[in-house]
Amino acid sequence: MQALCSYCGKVFEMNCGNVFEMSGTGCFCPEHRGEKTRPDTLTKKQNINVLKNLRKYIIKHDLYYDDCDDIGDKYNICNWGMCTKSSEVWDRPEYHIWPFEFTKKGRVAPITRVIKCHFDIRTNFIPYGCFYTCIIFQNNVKPTKDKTLQMIDSILKENNKKGGKLCQ
Numbered sequence: 316m317q318a319l320c321s322y323c324g325k326v327f328e329m330n331c332g333n334v335f336e337m338s339g340t341g342c343f344c345p346e347h348r349g350e351k352t353r354p355d356t357l358t359k360k361q362n363i364n365v366l367k368n369l370r371k372y373i374i375k376h377d378l379y380y381d382d383c384d385d386i387g388d389k390y391n392i393c394n395w396g397m398c399t400k401s402s403e404v405w406d407r408p409e410y411h412i413w414p415f416e417f418t419k420k421g422r423v424a425p426i427t428r429v430i431k432c433h434f435d436i437r438t439n440f441i442p443y444g445c446f447y448t449c450i451i452f453q454n455n456v457k458p459t460k461d462k463t464l465q466m467i468d469s470i471l472k473e474n475n476k477k478g479g480k481l482c483q
Contacts, residue, residue, distance in 0.1 A: 320344035322353055324415035354409070355426050361410060362430045363474055368404045369397070370467050373460060380451050393451045395463050397432035430474060433466035434458075 318329040320343050327344040347353055357365065373395050380393040392398055399405075400423045408414035416422040427442045435445040436453075446452055458466070 318342045319415070320347055321413040321416050322347040324419065353412075355412075357410065357426055357428050359429055359474065361407075362428050363471060364407075365397075365404060365410065365425075365428070366430065366467055366471055368406055369395070369399065370464060370471075372399070372401055372403050373463055373467070378451075378457060378460070378463075380457075382446075382452055391446050391449075391452060393434065393449070396434045396449065396451060397428055398445075430470060433463070433470055 316329050317326055319326055322343055323346070325344045325346075329342065343353075376394060378393075378395050380395075381391065383390050392400060394401060402417070402421055402423055405411065405417075405423050405425050408418050410425055411417040411422070412424040412426055413422060416424070429442075431437070431440045431442075432445060432449075434449045434451050436450060437445070437448045451457060
């Protein structure tokens, strides 16, 4: 059976019995099987570019957030945070778990970031599970567009310094 690699788009012969070729995380050719064959974390430079894209996005769009509590379909999203699913923000294939899926189908699935989201109030950096520490979902008063842009500018300034820390 032939399949398309979710990472590079290459057509390859798939052994249907091999769970490493096809799983819930995609279908990968022999060159892209295994964690060490695909980047799983943004570089600092890539993360800064994503923040710059997010800044431009915020200028053009109003705040939208959703705390879905549907049983079996629980999710949270905020278009002004790093959890946004906007292809304007995550605009390059190399920012995604499945670059080919992004290029051909517009699927937004970012790899792990290295800079803490500006809405996450935790002092230590963990790139996921921020619902309980996100000011959008935990505060009744939402930040203004100007305040959000200031927060992002502060992170960009800190991380653009020579040797700027990665907020870990």
